Amino acid sequence: MLNIVYFAWVREGVGRDGEQVERPAPDATVADLVAMLAARGGGYAQVLGDPVKLRAAIDQRFVPLDTVIGAAGEVALFPPVTGG
Amino acid sequence: MLNIVYFAWVREGVGRDGEQVERPAPDATVADLVAMLAARGGGYAQVLGDPVKLRAAIDQRFVPLDTVIGAAGEVALFPPVTGG
Amino acid sequence: MKRVSIQPQDFDVAAELAALEALGGGGVASFTGIVRGEGGLIALELEHYPAMTQAQVDRIVDDALARWPLLGVSVIHRFGRLEPGARIVFVGTASRHRTAALESCAFLIDWLKSHAPFWKKEHFDAGAPRWVDARAEDAAKAQGWGL
Amino acid sequence: MKRVSIQPQDFDVAAELAALEALGGGGVASFTGIVRGEGGLIALELEHYPAMTQAQVDRIVDDALARWPLLGVSVIHRFGRLEPGARIVFVGTASRHRTAALESCAFLIDWLKSHAPFWKKEHFDAGAPRWVDARAEDAAKAQGWGL
Numbered sequence: 001m002l003n004i005v006y007f008a009w010v011r012e013g014v015g016r017d018g019e020q021v022e023r024p025a026p027d028a029t030v031a032d033l034v035a036m037l038a039a040r041g042g043g044y045a046q047v048l049g050d051p052v053k054l055r056a057a058i059d060q061r062f063v064p065l066d067t068v069i070g071a072a073g074e075v076a077l078f079p080p081v082t083g084g
Numbered sequence: 085m086l087n088i089v090y091f092a093w094v095r096e097g098v099g100r101d102g103e104q105v106e107r108p109a110p111d112a113t114v115a116d117l118v119a120m121l122a123a124r125g126g127g128y129a130q131v132l133g134d135p136v137k138l139r140a141a142i143d144q145r146f147v148p149l150d151t152v153i154g155a156a157g158e159v160a161l162f163p164p165v166t167g168g
Numbered sequence: 169m170k171r172v173s174i175q176p177q178d179f180d181v182a183a184e185l186a187a188l189e190a191l192g193g194g195g196v197a198s199f200t201g202i203v204r205g206e207g208g209l210i211a212l213e214l215e216h217y218p219a220m221t222q223a224q225v226d227r228i229v230d231d232a233l234a235r236w237p238l239l240g241v242s243v244i245h246r247f248g249r250l251e252p253g254a255r256i257v258f259v260g261t262a263s264r265h266r267t268a269a270l271e272s273c274a275f276l277i278d279w280l281k282s283h284a285p286f287w288k289k290e291h292f293d294a295g296a297p298r299w300v301d302a303r304a305e306d307a308a309k310a311q312g313w314g315l
Numbered sequence: 316m317k318r319v320s321i322q323p324q325d326f327d328v329a330a331e332l333a334a335l336e337a338l339g340g341g342g343v344a345s346f347t348g349i350v351r352g353e354g355g356l357i358a359l360e361l362e363h364y365p366a367m368t369q370a371q372v373d374r375i376v377d378d379a380l381a382r383w384p385l386l387g388v389s390v391i392h393r394f395g396r397l398e399p400g401a402r403i404v405f406v407g408t409a410s411r412h413r414t415a416a417l418e419s420c421a422f423l424i425d426w427l428k429s430h431a432p433f434w435k436k437e438h439f440d441a442g443a444p445r446w447v448d449a450r451a452e453d454a455a456k457a458q459g460w461g462l
Protein backbone atom coordinates (compact mmCIF):
# COMPACT_ATOMS: atom_id res chain seq x y z
CA MET A 1 0.00 0.00 0.00
CA LEU A 2 1.03 3.59 -0.60
CA ASN A 3 0.30 6.50 1.73
CA ILE A 4 -1.02 9.66 0.15
CA VAL A 5 -1.34 12.93 2.05
CA TYR A 6 -3.20 16.04 0.87
CA PHE A 7 -2.82 19.67 1.86
CA ALA A 8 -4.67 22.98 1.51
CA TRP A 9 -7.36 23.11 -1.21
CA VAL A 10 -6.35 19.66 -2.46
CA ARG A 11 -7.21 18.31 0.99
CA GLU A 12 -10.46 20.24 1.04
CA GLY A 13 -11.38 19.08 -2.47
CA VAL A 14 -10.82 15.38 -1.87
CA GLY A 15 -12.44 15.68 1.55
CA ARG A 16 -9.70 13.98 3.55
CA ASP A 17 -6.13 14.66 4.68
CA GLY A 18 -4.77 11.34 3.49
CA GLU A 19 -5.48 7.79 2.50
CA GLN A 20 -3.90 4.50 1.54
CA VAL A 21 -4.15 3.19 -2.02
CA GLU A 22 -2.97 0.06 -3.82
CA ARG A 23 0.64 0.58 -4.82
CA PRO A 24 0.70 1.56 -8.52
CA ALA A 25 2.84 -0.12 -11.18
CA PRO A 26 6.63 0.04 -10.57
CA ASP A 27 7.13 2.58 -13.37
CA ALA A 28 4.15 4.79 -12.40
CA THR A 29 4.89 8.47 -11.89
CA VAL A 30 3.24 10.96 -9.57
CA ALA A 31 1.35 12.28 -12.62
CA ASP A 32 0.00 8.75 -13.27
CA LEU A 33 -1.16 8.55 -9.65
CA VAL A 34 -2.83 11.98 -9.95
CA ALA A 35 -4.65 10.88 -13.16
CA MET A 36 -5.79 7.68 -11.48
CA LEU A 37 -7.17 9.62 -8.49
CA ALA A 38 -8.81 12.29 -10.70
CA ALA A 39 -10.63 9.49 -12.56
CA ARG A 40 -12.64 8.88 -9.40
CA GLY A 41 -14.62 12.01 -10.31
CA GLY A 42 -16.28 14.39 -7.85
CA GLY A 43 -13.96 16.46 -5.68
CA TYR A 44 -11.00 14.37 -6.85
CA ALA A 45 -11.61 15.36 -10.46
CA GLN A 46 -12.07 19.00 -9.48
CA VAL A 47 -8.78 19.48 -7.63
CA LEU A 48 -6.60 16.87 -9.37
CA GLY A 49 -7.91 17.33 -12.93
CA ASP A 50 -5.40 20.09 -13.79
CA PRO A 51 -1.96 18.81 -12.74
CA VAL A 52 -0.29 22.11 -13.73
CA LYS A 53 -1.71 23.60 -10.53
CA LEU A 54 -0.32 20.80 -8.38
CA ARG A 55 2.96 20.20 -6.63
CA ALA A 56 4.17 16.97 -5.07
CA ALA A 57 6.61 15.49 -2.63
CA ILE A 58 7.84 11.92 -2.34
CA ASP A 59 8.94 10.89 1.13
CA GLN A 60 8.99 14.56 2.21
CA ARG A 61 11.05 15.86 -0.71
CA PHE A 62 9.66 18.11 -3.45
CA VAL A 63 9.67 16.31 -6.81
CA PRO A 64 8.47 17.09 -10.34
CA LEU A 65 5.23 15.32 -11.22
CA ASP A 66 6.98 13.07 -13.74
CA THR A 67 9.00 11.41 -10.97
CA VAL A 68 8.60 7.62 -10.67
CA ILE A 69 7.09 6.69 -7.30
CA GLY A 70 8.95 3.39 -7.08
CA ALA A 71 9.29 2.04 -3.54
CA ALA A 72 8.44 5.35 -1.84
CA GLY A 73 6.38 5.24 1.34
CA GLU A 74 4.50 8.55 1.08
CA VAL A 75 3.34 10.79 -1.73
CA ALA A 76 2.07 14.28 -0.89
CA LEU A 77 -0.14 16.31 -3.23
CA PHE A 78 -0.72 20.02 -2.67
CA PRO A 79 -0.91 23.45 -4.31
CA PRO A 80 2.30 25.46 -4.78
CA VAL A 81 3.52 26.37 -1.30
CA THR A 82 2.84 29.93 -0.22
CA GLY A 83 5.42 30.10 2.52
CA GLY A 84 5.17 31.77 5.90
CA MET B 85 36.18 84.79 16.42
CA LEU B 86 35.89 81.27 15.04
CA ASN B 87 35.06 78.18 17.11
CA ILE B 88 37.19 75.11 16.50
CA VAL B 89 36.33 71.70 17.95
CA TYR B 90 38.59 68.65 18.01
CA PHE B 91 37.78 64.96 18.29
CA ALA B 92 39.52 61.64 18.96
CA TRP B 93 43.33 61.67 18.55
CA VAL B 94 43.24 65.21 17.22
CA ARG B 95 41.66 66.29 20.49
CA GLU B 96 44.23 64.30 22.47
CA GLY B 97 47.12 65.70 20.42
CA VAL B 98 46.19 69.35 20.80
CA GLY B 99 45.29 68.77 24.43
CA ARG B 100 41.83 70.36 24.35
CA ASP B 101 38.39 69.69 22.91
CA GLY B 102 38.00 73.10 21.36
CA GLU B 103 39.09 76.71 21.30
CA GLN B 104 38.36 80.10 19.76
CA VAL B 105 40.76 81.67 17.28
CA GLU B 106 40.90 84.93 15.36
CA ARG B 107 38.76 84.57 12.26
CA PRO B 108 41.12 83.87 9.31
CA ALA B 109 41.10 85.79 6.01
CA PRO B 110 37.78 85.65 4.08
CA ASP B 111 39.25 83.34 1.43
CA ALA B 112 41.01 81.02 3.91
CA THR B 113 40.23 77.30 3.57
CA VAL B 114 40.10 74.62 6.24
CA ALA B 115 43.53 73.50 5.01
CA ASP B 116 44.87 77.03 5.60
CA LEU B 117 43.49 76.93 9.14
CA VAL B 118 45.07 73.52 9.72
CA ALA B 119 48.44 74.79 8.48
CA MET B 120 48.17 77.85 10.74
CA LEU B 121 47.41 75.65 13.77
CA ALA B 122 50.16 73.12 12.93
CA ALA B 123 52.65 76.00 12.83
CA ARG B 124 52.19 76.34 16.60
CA GLY B 125 54.40 73.24 16.94
CA GLY B 126 54.19 70.64 19.72
CA GLY B 127 51.04 68.50 19.79
CA TYR B 128 49.47 70.71 17.14
CA ALA B 129 52.26 69.97 14.68
CA GLN B 130 52.11 66.26 15.48
CA VAL B 131 48.40 65.73 14.79
CA LEU B 132 47.77 68.49 12.24
CA GLY B 133 51.04 68.26 10.30
CA ASP B 134 49.73 65.63 7.85
CA PRO B 135 46.36 66.89 6.55
CA VAL B 136 45.80 63.71 4.50
CA LYS B 137 44.91 61.97 7.79
CA LEU B 138 42.39 64.64 8.73
CA ARG B 139 38.73 65.19 8.03
CA ALA B 140 36.70 68.31 8.69
CA ALA B 141 33.23 69.68 9.13
CA ILE B 142 31.98 73.24 8.81
CA ASP B 143 28.88 74.04 10.84
CA GLN B 144 28.27 70.30 11.39
CA ARG B 145 28.58 69.25 7.76
CA PHE B 146 31.46 67.19 6.38
CA VAL B 147 33.53 69.20 3.92
CA PRO B 148 36.73 68.69 1.89
CA LEU B 149 39.73 70.45 3.39
CA ASP B 150 39.92 72.90 0.51
CA THR B 151 36.56 74.40 1.46
CA VAL B 152 36.55 78.13 2.22
CA ILE B 153 35.54 78.80 5.83
CA GLY B 154 33.86 82.11 5.05
CA ALA B 155 31.31 83.19 7.64
CA ALA B 156 31.00 79.76 9.27
CA GLY B 157 30.56 79.58 13.03
CA GLU B 158 32.28 76.28 13.80
CA VAL B 159 35.04 74.21 12.21
CA ALA B 160 35.59 70.65 13.43
CA LEU B 161 38.85 68.76 12.89
CA PHE B 162 39.04 65.01 13.44
CA PRO B 163 40.35 61.70 12.06
CA PRO B 164 38.22 59.79 9.51
CA VAL B 165 35.10 58.66 11.36
CA THR B 166 35.04 55.01 12.39
CA GLY B 167 31.30 54.68 12.85
CA GLY B 168 29.41 52.75 15.46
CA MET C 169 23.71 27.74 18.41
CA LYS C 170 21.04 26.37 16.11
CA ARG C 171 17.39 26.47 16.95
CA VAL C 172 14.45 25.57 14.71
CA SER C 173 10.91 25.41 15.97
CA ILE C 174 7.65 24.92 14.06
CA GLN C 175 4.94 25.61 16.60
CA PRO C 176 1.40 26.93 16.99
CA GLN C 177 2.10 29.20 19.95
CA ASP C 178 3.58 32.70 20.00
CA PHE C 179 7.23 33.24 20.90
CA ASP C 180 9.38 35.66 22.86
CA VAL C 181 11.47 37.72 20.43
CA ALA C 182 13.46 39.30 23.26
CA ALA C 183 14.52 35.88 24.58
CA GLU C 184 15.61 34.75 21.12
CA LEU C 185 17.62 37.92 20.57
CA ALA C 186 19.19 37.74 24.02
CA ALA C 187 20.42 34.20 23.29
CA LEU C 188 21.92 35.36 19.98
CA GLU C 189 23.48 38.47 21.53
CA ALA C 190 25.20 36.32 24.16
CA LEU C 191 27.23 34.36 21.57
CA GLY C 192 30.10 36.84 21.48
CA GLY C 193 29.54 38.06 17.92
CA GLY C 194 29.46 41.68 16.87
CA GLY C 195 26.06 41.63 15.25
CA VAL C 196 22.60 40.14 15.52
CA ALA C 197 20.11 40.56 12.69
CA SER C 198 16.47 39.61 12.89
CA PHE C 199 13.27 39.62 10.94
CA THR C 200 9.81 39.16 12.39
CA GLY C 201 6.84 38.57 10.12
CA ILE C 202 3.43 39.75 11.29
CA VAL C 203 -0.11 39.14 10.05
CA ARG C 204 -1.41 42.25 8.28
CA GLY C 205 -5.07 43.04 8.80
CA GLU C 206 -5.79 44.52 5.40
CA GLY C 207 -8.85 44.15 3.16
CA GLY C 208 -11.10 42.95 5.94
CA LEU C 209 -8.85 40.05 6.91
CA ILE C 210 -9.82 38.64 10.29
CA ALA C 211 -7.54 35.60 10.40
CA LEU C 212 -4.83 33.76 8.54
CA GLU C 213 -4.83 29.99 8.76
CA LEU C 214 -1.45 28.39 8.19
CA GLU C 215 -1.41 24.75 7.23
CA HIS C 216 1.85 22.88 6.91
CA TYR C 217 3.28 19.44 6.17
CA PRO C 218 4.66 18.54 9.58
CA ALA C 219 6.79 15.59 8.45
CA MET C 220 8.48 17.87 5.94
CA THR C 221 8.62 21.31 7.49
CA GLN C 222 11.03 20.69 10.35
CA ALA C 223 13.42 18.68 8.14
CA GLN C 224 13.37 21.28 5.37
CA VAL C 225 13.88 24.24 7.66
CA ASP C 226 16.71 22.33 9.34
CA ARG C 227 18.32 21.83 5.97
CA ILE C 228 18.07 25.45 4.86
CA VAL C 229 19.52 26.56 8.20
CA ASP C 230 22.43 24.18 7.57
CA ASP C 231 22.83 25.78 4.14
CA ALA C 232 23.04 29.21 5.77
CA LEU C 233 25.59 27.92 8.31
CA ALA C 234 27.70 26.56 5.44
CA ARG C 235 27.45 29.78 3.45
CA TRP C 236 28.12 32.43 6.12
CA PRO C 237 30.33 32.41 9.23
CA LEU C 238 27.49 32.39 11.75
CA LEU C 239 27.64 31.93 15.49
CA GLY C 240 23.95 31.24 15.82
CA VAL C 241 20.67 30.92 13.97
CA SER C 242 17.17 30.84 15.36
CA VAL C 243 14.11 30.15 13.21
CA ILE C 244 10.59 29.97 14.58
CA HIS C 245 7.55 29.48 12.39
CA ARG C 246 4.01 29.30 13.63
CA PHE C 247 1.09 27.40 12.15
CA GLY C 248 -2.63 27.35 12.86
CA ARG C 249 -5.02 30.27 13.04
CA LEU C 250 -3.38 33.70 13.46
CA GLU C 251 -5.09 37.04 13.78
CA PRO C 252 -3.91 40.44 12.48
CA GLY C 253 -0.97 41.70 14.50
CA ALA C 254 0.15 38.20 15.44
CA ARG C 255 3.73 37.13 14.78
CA ILE C 256 4.05 34.41 12.12
CA VAL C 257 7.76 33.90 11.72
CA PHE C 258 11.06 34.90 13.29
CA VAL C 259 14.58 34.63 11.90
CA GLY C 260 17.55 35.69 13.98
CA THR C 261 21.22 35.36 13.07
CA ALA C 262 24.41 36.17 14.95
CA SER C 263 27.84 36.66 13.45
CA ARG C 264 31.12 38.41 14.12
CA HIS C 265 30.31 40.89 11.38
CA ARG C 266 27.12 42.56 10.31
CA THR C 267 27.16 41.55 6.66
CA ALA C 268 27.00 37.82 7.39
CA ALA C 269 24.22 38.36 9.93
CA LEU C 270 22.15 40.59 7.62
CA GLU C 271 22.61 38.54 4.47
CA SER C 272 21.87 35.19 6.09
CA CYS C 273 18.78 36.65 7.77
CA ALA C 274 17.48 37.87 4.38
CA PHE C 275 18.36 34.53 2.78
CA LEU C 276 16.45 32.54 5.39
CA ILE C 277 13.34 34.68 5.36
CA ASP C 278 13.27 34.67 1.54
CA TRP C 279 13.39 30.89 1.61
CA LEU C 280 10.74 30.60 4.32
CA LYS C 281 8.42 32.99 2.47
CA SER C 282 8.69 31.13 -0.82
CA HIS C 283 9.80 27.52 -0.40
CA ALA C 284 8.71 26.38 3.05
CA PRO C 285 5.83 23.88 2.89
CA PHE C 286 3.15 26.17 4.27
CA TRP C 287 -0.20 27.11 2.79
CA LYS C 288 -2.19 30.14 3.86
CA LYS C 289 -5.94 30.53 3.94
CA GLU C 290 -7.35 33.99 4.44
CA HIS C 291 -10.57 34.51 6.40
CA PHE C 292 -12.45 37.79 5.92
CA ASP C 293 -15.10 39.64 7.86
CA ALA C 294 -17.33 39.25 4.80
CA GLY C 295 -17.23 36.68 2.03
CA ALA C 296 -15.72 33.24 1.68
CA PRO C 297 -12.25 32.38 2.87
CA ARG C 298 -9.67 31.87 0.14
CA TRP C 299 -6.36 30.13 -0.25
CA VAL C 300 -3.46 32.45 -1.02
CA ASP C 301 -1.75 31.88 -4.37
CA ALA C 302 1.98 31.35 -4.56
CA ARG C 303 3.66 34.59 -5.60
CA ALA C 304 6.01 34.63 -8.57
CA GLU C 305 7.86 37.52 -6.91
CA ASP C 306 8.85 35.37 -3.94
CA ALA C 307 10.09 32.58 -6.16
CA ALA C 308 12.23 35.08 -8.10
CA LYS C 309 13.74 36.39 -4.88
CA ALA C 310 14.63 32.91 -3.73
CA GLN C 311 16.19 32.19 -7.12
CA GLY C 312 18.45 35.18 -6.58
CA TRP C 313 20.05 33.15 -3.78
CA GLY C 314 20.53 30.17 -6.09
CA LEU C 315 17.73 28.26 -4.37
CA MET D 316 7.07 56.34 13.57
CA LYS D 317 10.55 57.81 13.58
CA ARG D 318 12.83 57.55 16.56
CA VAL D 319 16.50 58.54 16.76
CA SER D 320 18.42 58.53 20.00
CA ILE D 321 22.12 59.08 20.64
CA GLN D 322 22.60 58.13 24.26
CA PRO D 323 25.13 56.71 26.71
CA GLN D 324 22.78 54.24 28.40
CA ASP D 325 21.70 50.77 27.26
CA PHE D 326 18.33 50.28 25.57
CA ASP D 327 15.49 47.78 25.55
CA VAL D 328 15.48 45.96 22.20
CA ALA D 329 12.19 44.23 23.01
CA ALA D 330 10.44 47.55 23.60
CA GLU D 331 11.77 48.96 20.31
CA LEU D 332 10.66 45.89 18.39
CA ALA D 333 7.24 45.86 20.06
CA ALA D 334 6.67 49.48 18.97
CA LEU D 335 7.65 48.59 15.39
CA GLU D 336 5.54 45.42 15.37
CA ALA D 337 2.48 47.42 16.46
CA LEU D 338 2.50 49.62 13.31
CA GLY D 339 0.42 47.21 11.25
CA GLY D 340 3.16 46.25 8.78
CA GLY D 341 3.98 42.73 7.73
CA GLY D 342 7.62 42.79 8.67
CA VAL D 343 10.08 44.15 11.18
CA ALA D 344 13.81 43.89 10.55
CA SER D 345 16.46 44.71 13.09
CA PHE D 346 20.18 44.79 13.62
CA THR D 347 21.91 45.05 16.97
CA GLY D 348 25.63 45.72 17.15
CA ILE D 349 27.54 44.38 20.14
CA VAL D 350 31.05 44.98 21.47
CA ARG D 351 33.25 41.98 20.72
CA GLY D 352 35.77 41.06 23.40
CA GLU D 353 38.55 39.85 21.13
CA GLY D 354 42.29 40.33 21.37
CA GLY D 355 42.26 41.26 25.03
CA LEU D 356 39.83 44.12 24.55
CA ILE D 357 38.38 45.25 27.86
CA ALA D 358 36.46 48.32 26.71
CA LEU D 359 35.51 50.36 23.70
CA GLU D 360 35.26 54.10 24.13
CA LEU D 361 32.96 55.83 21.68
CA GLU D 362 33.45 59.52 21.17
CA HIS D 363 31.08 61.52 18.98
CA TYR D 364 30.33 65.02 17.77
CA PRO D 365 27.07 65.71 19.55
CA ALA D 366 26.05 68.77 17.54
CA MET D 367 26.45 66.71 14.38
CA THR D 368 25.44 63.18 15.24
CA GLN D 369 21.75 63.65 15.93
CA ALA D 370 21.27 65.86 12.85
CA GLN D 371 23.14 63.47 10.58
CA VAL D 372 21.37 60.36 11.81
CA ASP D 373 18.06 62.21 11.43
CA ARG D 374 18.96 62.99 7.85
CA ILE D 375 19.95 59.45 6.89
CA VAL D 376 16.74 58.14 8.47
CA ASP D 377 14.84 60.63 6.31
CA ASP D 378 16.77 59.30 3.30
CA ALA D 379 15.65 55.77 4.18
CA LEU D 380 12.04 56.94 4.60
CA ALA D 381 12.21 58.53 1.14
CA ARG D 382 13.75 55.46 -0.43
CA TRP D 383 11.60 52.65 0.99
CA PRO D 384 7.91 52.51 1.98
CA LEU D 385 8.50 52.28 5.71
CA LEU D 386 5.99 52.48 8.53
CA GLY D 387 8.61 53.04 11.17
CA VAL D 388 12.32 53.41 11.86
CA SER D 389 14.13 53.31 15.16
CA VAL D 390 17.83 54.06 15.49
CA ILE D 391 19.66 54.07 18.80
CA HIS D 392 23.39 54.65 19.08
CA ARG D 393 25.33 54.65 22.30
CA PHE D 394 28.47 56.57 23.15
CA GLY D 395 30.88 56.49 26.07
CA ARG D 396 32.70 53.50 27.54
CA LEU D 397 31.25 50.10 26.55
CA GLU D 398 32.46 46.71 27.66
CA PRO D 399 32.47 43.45 25.66
CA GLY D 400 28.96 42.09 25.26
CA ALA D 401 27.40 45.54 25.53
CA ARG D 402 25.04 46.74 22.81
CA ILE D 403 26.39 49.65 20.76
CA VAL D 404 23.77 50.28 18.13
CA PHE D 405 20.26 49.25 17.17
CA VAL D 406 18.43 49.72 13.89
CA GLY D 407 14.84 48.57 13.52
CA THR D 408 12.58 49.08 10.51
CA ALA D 409 8.94 48.20 9.87
CA SER D 410 7.26 47.92 6.51
CA ARG D 411 4.35 46.21 4.81
CA HIS D 412 6.79 43.92 3.06
CA ARG D 413 9.97 42.22 4.13
CA THR D 414 12.24 43.51 1.36
CA ALA D 415 11.79 47.16 2.29
CA ALA D 416 12.34 46.38 5.96
CA LEU D 417 15.46 44.26 5.36
CA GLU D 418 17.07 46.54 2.79
CA SER D 419 16.51 49.74 4.74
CA CYS D 420 17.87 48.10 7.89
CA ALA D 421 21.05 47.09 6.03
CA PHE D 422 21.31 50.57 4.47
CA LEU D 423 21.06 52.32 7.83
CA ILE D 424 23.53 50.10 9.64
CA ASP D 425 26.02 50.37 6.76
CA TRP D 426 25.80 54.15 7.01
CA LEU D 427 26.09 54.18 10.79
CA LYS D 428 29.11 51.87 10.67
CA SER D 429 30.95 53.96 8.10
CA HIS D 430 29.74 57.57 7.98
CA ALA D 431 28.34 58.42 11.40
CA PRO D 432 30.58 60.87 13.28
CA PHE D 433 31.85 58.43 15.90
CA TRP D 434 35.40 57.53 16.82
CA LYS D 435 36.34 54.38 18.69
CA LYS D 436 39.19 53.90 21.10
CA GLU D 437 40.07 50.37 22.14
CA HIS D 438 41.31 49.63 25.64
CA PHE D 439 43.17 46.37 26.23
CA ASP D 440 44.04 44.31 29.28
CA ALA D 441 47.70 44.86 28.37
CA GLY D 442 49.32 47.66 26.38
CA ALA D 443 48.25 51.13 25.39
CA PRO D 444 44.79 52.00 24.15
CA ARG D 445 44.52 52.76 20.46
CA TRP D 446 42.16 54.62 18.16
CA VAL D 447 40.50 52.40 15.58
CA ASP D 448 41.30 53.26 11.96
CA ALA D 449 38.52 53.88 9.45
CA ARG D 450 37.98 50.75 7.39
CA ALA D 451 38.06 50.95 3.60
CA GLU D 452 35.65 48.00 3.52
CA ASP D 453 32.94 49.95 5.29
CA ALA D 454 33.34 52.91 3.00
CA ALA D 455 32.99 50.60 -0.02
CA LYS D 456 29.80 49.09 1.41
CA ALA D 457 28.31 52.53 1.96
CA GLN D 458 29.22 53.53 -1.60
CA GLY D 459 27.22 50.55 -2.81
CA TRP D 460 24.14 52.42 -1.55
CA GLY D 461 25.19 55.56 -3.40
CA LEU D 462 26.19 57.29 -0.17
